[in-house]
Amino acid sequence: MDFRRVHGDEDDRAHRCPECDSWVRICEGSAAGKDVDTPDPQTSPARNAGEPWDGGLSG
Structure with a gap:
């Protein structure tokens, strides 16, 4: 699968x-340059509350 062809804009960009x-935003059209309603992980990294996961074990 060519990511640009499938998810990009009309110029395959x-x-x-x-x-x-996030894949949710990409599937909503962010890779094609569209504005989407789902929060951007670059500007809202802890949008689900709490601190972002640091790669450690949970528990």
Whole structure:
């Protein structure tokens, strides 16, 4: 699958990718350059409350 062809704009240009955005937003159109309602992880990293996960074990 070519990410740009599937998720990008009409010129096959991706404006966002899975490394900088969530898959929910990408599927809503952020990779195609569309404004979407889901909060941006770059500007709202702890949007689900609490601190962002640091990679440690939970518990």
